Structures are given as structure tokens and as C-alpha cells.
Amino acid sequence: MPPPNQAPGRPGNLTPEQEAKLKEFWLVVLKTFGVLPPPSLLESSAITSTTSINSAAVAPKISETASSEANGDKKKKRFGVFRKKDKENNKEKEKEKEKEKEMTSASTISSPTIGSTVGPDDNDKYGQSKQYKTALAEMSPEELRVAFWSMVQADHPDGLLLRFLRARKWDVKKALVMMVSTMHWRLKEVDVQSIMFKGEGAALAEHDEGFLKQVRLGKSYLHSTDKAGRPICVVRARLHKQGDQSEDALNRYTIYVIETARVCLKDPVDTATVVFDLSDFSLANMDYAPVKFMIKCFEAHYPESLGVCLVYKAPWIFQGIWNIIKGWLDPVVASKIHFVRNVDQLAEFIDRDKLWKELGGPDAYEYKYIEPIPGEDDLLQDVETREKLLEERAKIVREFEDATYNWIYSSSSDVRQARFDIAKRLKIDYVGLDPYLRARSIYDRMHYINLKESVE
Template sequence: MRGPILRRLYLSAKFPVARYSFARPFSTYPEPKKASSFWTLTFTLAIVGGGAWLQNRYFNPEDTITSQAQLPQKPSLGVIDTLATMPAEPAPGTVGNLTPEQEVKLKEFWVLTLKVFGLTLEELEAPQSTTTSDAATPAPAQDKKKPKSRWGIWGRADDDDTKSGSSSGTTASVASISITDGDDKYGQSKEFKQALEDMKPEEIRTAFWSMVKGDNPDSLLLRFLRARKWDTKKALVMLISTMRWRLLEMHVDDDIMFNGEASAVKMSQDSNPKEKKKGDDFLTQMRLGKSFLHGVDRAGRPICVVRVRLHKAGDQDNEGLERFTVYTIETARLLLASPVETATIIFDMTDFGMANMDYAPVKFMIKCFEANYPESLGAVLIHKAPWLFSSIWTVIKGWLDPVVAAKIHFTKNRQDLENFIHPSQIMKELEGDEDWEYKYVEVPENENPKMADKETRDTLMAERQKLAKEIQDTTIEWIRASFKNETDAASAAEEKRKNLIDQLRKHYWVLDPYVRARSLYDRLNIVQGGGKINFYPDSGKESESTSA
């Protein structure tokens, strides 16, 4: 019995200590003293037994691999229009696949969000839910409808609001929302209240529509609702704290995406050592291909590959790692084609050693997906994890929300990967059939000429804000008619609203070259402009691209 266990540990775990200790028969070692022999044998059995238990506990493909029959066999290649709805069935709880109870929750969430924007909409409070559906939890007692006030273009404030002559009363009403049941892992209640203090309602409104980008605003709100199990108040806390994080902490849109790789090149040439290091750190990660976006899995989800062996703790400071992480996530958002709303990450653990382990960026990445990019992960594949990763995984798993942890799968070889990705779209580096390898294309001079045209950018931004205002007005009409059971008016408002959202999404791609520096994926012709994406531009299977 001992022989097969030892051979398994030697062949599959590839642990250096194991190779040294078990490569030769026990008889070839000098004969130890009796007591020493006992403890040596005990320690050896503990390692072997523990290793076998951990191997089965964490790396058992029967427990961690999704059945191939559950996923499409091969997604179509060629140009995909991210603005068009694909023929696939939307996932439950997403746009196009909402239960009546979930649609009510979406409307309730819109009312709360618009209140944060400074609008007084007490008349739009939803009637008390009578459903017991698990998909949409009934509103708690404190959500009971407030006394109605007279309706105006933007609603009418309560008496206190009218006396103050401002929207401060409305802001105060939502500022009282907090999470009190312990479900606040990242302290978002505090950040939510801080956002309402630090940011004016109009700033929050502008930040929201900036965060929407080319997405459907309903899809964005639904991400937060699903993440908070359809609790509208918890979803609001999460949404507003995320906007504060984007705007005031990470500066996602006004710095990371606006300046992009071209700014990193300029920083790398700076005479200031600190600035130069920031630029060099960012470009080093891009040039190495420490992580990159390539292709799609069987469900049509964009794939991000993280080559863990290329990371060395201390090579870059945490700020640089966080900037690179957010840049990659935000770029991946551009590759989502409706109804796909999530991505797949492959952590390639080939040749992983303890020098590659760095807990700080792991914690930051977990926080990103749990707190700031909810419902963005489709699957996480930890590929070829060595035996020594078992103890590390025990620590990491303790940090994860159970919903996120359930999306993590361990894969050992090509066959395991094929359960998630078609073999023709697994690159050879991962033992697949696709003859592709990562190569960084350097930033050419004057790559972003439109970003210097501030006048056109301001004009386009004003047009976008006007469209956003029209969507808000129509959303109010839609909700008011729905809650009053005015079926025809609700249907008309819903259709008008859908057309406005389509216009907003198309308009983003007109604005895009004025607010986002070009990326590697633009230079590779993967992001083709106008909402057109080609995941495999060199496949020879390109479709005809139509204009936006």
C-alpha cells in the first residue's frame, strides 16, 4: 500500500523534499537508531497521509470540474457586436430574464438610486410585496410606503425638504440606511455614509453614468441586487460605496483608463525616480504578460490568464499591482457581449514556488470581485496547483465569500480544461491546440489624438448626460405607471426607455476614444470600435463588421 501512495506523491505533487526523501529505497539509507527511526517513520507517514488527504480534499476533479455537457461545445468565432443581444438565453436575474418579483425589486432599487441623485420620489415608493418568492425577498417593515406627496416634474419634497429648499432631506432619508446584521465584510456602510458626505448628489449621479459606460444601466443595478440577494438597501450601500471607491480612491475613469498604457510610457521616461518606477512597473507587467485577456470559454465568457510564476513578491509595490489589476478588469468589461456578463480567470500555477506567493494582491483581487465588481466572475480555474499550494489555499479560502468560493475549480491537465474551454481555443502553453502566444505590442507615438480634443469630448459628455437625464425621466414614468397599474402607459414608457438605453450604449462607443486611452487589445484589433469585438482576429474566420 505504501508504494503506490509514495509514487503518487512523487509524480503528481512534484515537491522537492518528497523527491529527495522518496527517490531511493529505504534500505539504501544508513540504519538509524531505533527511536529516531520511529519518529522518522511517523513524520513520513504524517506527510504522506496529510498530502493524500489534501490532494483528495482540494484537487479532486470529481468535486471541482463542471460537467462538459452543461456548457456549449464551442462558441462562435468572428466579430461580435457587444451592443446586440446574442441568441443565448440570459441567465436568471439578468435583463430579459426577470421574475415579476425581481422586476419590482429593480424598480425599488431605481427609486433609491434616484433619491441619492437628489430627486424626491416618495410617490414612487413600491406597494408592499405580497410574494414569498425566494428570488426576491419581501421588503422589510421599515420599507412601508411613506405618505404620498403631490407629484411634480421631479416629484415634490416632504415639508422638511420644501422648507430647506434643497434635496438635503432626500439625501438624509437614504443616509440613514445601514447594514446592521453583520453582512458588511468590507465596511461599506461607513463608505456609503462617507460618500454622501463627501460627494454632492450631482457628482454621484455623474459618477454613476460614467460607471455604466457601454453597459445597460439595468444590468449594472441587477449585479448589485443579485450580490445582495435582492435586498435593495444593502445593494444601494454596495453601489454607492463602489462609486466612491472608483471616483475618490482608485480614480478608475479619470486616471487609470483615461491615461492607460501611453501614460505609463511617459512616466517610465520621467526624471523623477518615483514616477519612473510607477511607469516601469506597469509596463513590465504588460510586457511580461503576467496576466492577459485572450479568447472565450465554452459559455462565451472572456478569459483572463494569470501566469503566477511571473510574479515575484516585492518586484512591484502594492499601488502598481492594484492599478494593473483594475486596468485588466476594466478592459475585460469591454469584451462582454450580451447576454454574457461574467468572465473566466485561469490561474496558471505551472512552476509555482513560494517566491511567487504574495497575499496582498490576492486580498485586493478578492475585495475587487466581492465588493466593487459583483457578479463579474463566471469561473476561476486554478490550473496545475502543486502540493505545496494546499496550505496556501486553506488560508485563501477562508477569505472568500461562499458564493465566490463555489466558482473556483482546480484543473490538472488539458482534459480538465476542456470541460470549460474548447480544445481549439486552449493555447499551446496550456497544452491546447491553439497556436498562439502572448506578445506585447508597444505603444506607438500619438496613439490617442482624440483625447487632446477637449472641446469635442465636452460636447459628447453633455450629449451623454442629456441622454442619461431622459432615461431617468422615462424610468420615473415607467415605475409610476407600473405601480399604479396603468398597463398601457407602463408599456409605452418601457419601450421608450429601452430605445433610450440602446442610444446611450451606442453613444458610449462614440465617446470612448475621447475618454479611454487605447490599449493592447485595441492595437491587436480585438476591440474594434463601435462595440465590435473579435476575440480571435487572426483566426481567419472573421465576420463582416457592420458600422455602429
């Protein structure tokens, strides 16, 4: 049963047609990741001889050798779900190659056909078709797989894929392009893992003043929840001055806030509310570059993550600015933006007694930055334990992938439940892993983040 008040198109709350699309999507994703079906399934009668398991339904297979040549340099070491010692990794690769050869010659699999190539998209606003092809040329299937599972965190794996499906109106081909493009963006362009691994503690140690100033000011901050239970992120535009920080520092800060908000989500809530507080706003606070970056984040790389955006107390000078900004917005995103002029209108979305004084409510809350505590990130340096935990997680991930293949070719409720149980184990497992991958934030220090509670 889906959690109470869960929105449609979410894990456990799918129509038969939506579940069929999700199965179709999972099949092409697993192929893109180079993940083979479990031997037990290959030996069963569930698979028919229509399409080779190694013929990609959407994406051509890119070898790791070709990927390395395309990169032109050595791969950076990253914390992945599947990282092992080099010798063990090489042995595993050799075993996989042998297994693949055997299965290619001996087994075939039926799969939904959605085309062997990805063509141009008339609505490709961010050039994701091109980025998709770049990702396949620059990243090995395993790198794409690592990037995906790193993004899952404590989410249900279906939940992440369903975001891309809903964003692309259940078009599997377009959803795959969006998902692969996002994995390339996360791993190769902005290095999301590094941003979250370093966090506030490393920024302090490295004197990263551009990043620190924004956190200390509370240019944007997380506090409370709205009527739908969504975490609220307030953006105080009056605190922004163009040139106070580099574009890189501002972009890293934006990603940091979005990723931190993701950690705060608790089922069945899977979106956040953003309040743009424009009180005391002037033209000196206007900066189009970060606005464009934020829009791109929500539309291209964090699909279906924005619940509602409230523009609070916009002055008359903002009207001309808004006429420019709304031209950049996807209609779906634009429909989530509401202008609220006063506390009464704001209270339509957030309970009045939860509104704090800065927003005209009774709550005495005021953002005050809590500096990093010495030793709070010590677990990040415990490489041995992290590697052990990652290897244990890799086993659960592989169980889920095997269970997903079984679910794709079965209508059994027992198979569906078994897969659901493994997904639950993945969520619980991430709670123990999180301190070894993510630096502590102000929201950990003030106990706003409670991962253990979020997976119960």
C-alpha cells in the same frame, strides 16, 4: 425578448418580482443622486401624496456645501458625464435649487419604503456600511451620479444595478450600500477614470516601470472565450515576484485588467473567466496582498463579474496557501473556483480547439506585447470635442432617468419599450465617446476589443 441563452435576473429577463425590486432600487438611487421626476409625471395622477420627493427613502440628502466642507479642499477636475463650463454649471445648479423648492412645496410622490437609515450589517465583510456613510459625507449627490454613469459605459444601466441587487440577494437597502460604497471607491480611493484615461501610453511617457513591466510580461492577459462565450483572463503566477513593483502599481494594474475585460463583454455575456495558471509556481511567486486586493475587487466593487475561476496545475505546495485563501472568500465566490489538473479537465470549460499551447492546447497563440503607437491617444487631448460629446450624452442620460421614473409608475409596455430604446442609444453613444475617455490598450491594437460590434 431577452437575448438567447441570457442568464436570469438580467435586463429584459426579469420575473415580475425582480422587476419590482429593480424599480424600487432605481427609485432610491435616483433620490440619492438628487434626480427629480419629470414635470409631466408630477402633474399626472400616477403619483400619490404619500412621501415627499425630497425625503430620501434610504439616504439622507447631503448638500454640496456640506460635502465641500467635509472634503476640506477643492474638488479635483474629472471627466464626468455631466461636466460643463463653470458658469453654465452654476446657472444649472441655481435652476435646480429653485425647481426643487417649488416641487417640495407643491408635489409629493409615493415610494417603496425601505427605511430612512442604513443600519449595521452582520455580514459587512469590507465595512461598506461605514464607507457608505463616508461617501454621503464626502460626495455630493451629483458626484455619486457622475461616478455611476461613468461606470455604466456601454452596459445597460439596469445591468449595472442588477449586479448589485443579485450580489445582495435582492435586498435593496444592502444593494444601495454596496453601490454607493463602490462609487466612493472608484472616484475617491482609486480614481478608476484616471487609470483608464492614462493607460499604457501615459505609463510609457511617464516611465511608470512598475505598471509597464506587468503589461509587457503579460503577467495576466485576455485571450479567446470559454464555452459560455465569456472572455478569458489568464494570470501567470510564475511571472510575479514580490517587490518587483509597488503595491500601488500592482493594484492599478489589477484594476486596469478588470476594466479592460469589462470593455470586452458582449451581450448576453456579462461575466469573465479567470484562469490562474500555476504551472512552474513556487513559494517565491506567492504574494498575499494582491490576492486579497483581487478578492475585494470581485466581491465588493465588481459584483457578479466573475463567471468561473479555474486554478490550473496547482502544485502540492499550493495546498497550504489555498487553505488560507479560501478562508477569505465569500461562499458564492468560492463556489465558482474549480481546480483543474490537466488539459482534459480544462477542456470541460474551454473548447479544446480554442486552448493555446501554453495551456496544453493546439492553438499557436502566444502573448506578445505590442507597444503603444504614436498618436493613438490623440483624441484624449481633444477637450472641446470631448466636452461636446459629454454634453450630448448628458441629455440622453437625463432622458433615461425621466423614462425610468415613468417606468417606475407605469405597467405600460410602451413605456417599458421607450426606456429600452433610450438605453440602446446610450450604448451606441458610448462607442463614439470611448476614444476620448480611455487610452488605447494592447487589446485595441490587436483588435480584440470591438465596441461597435459589442453594442450591435
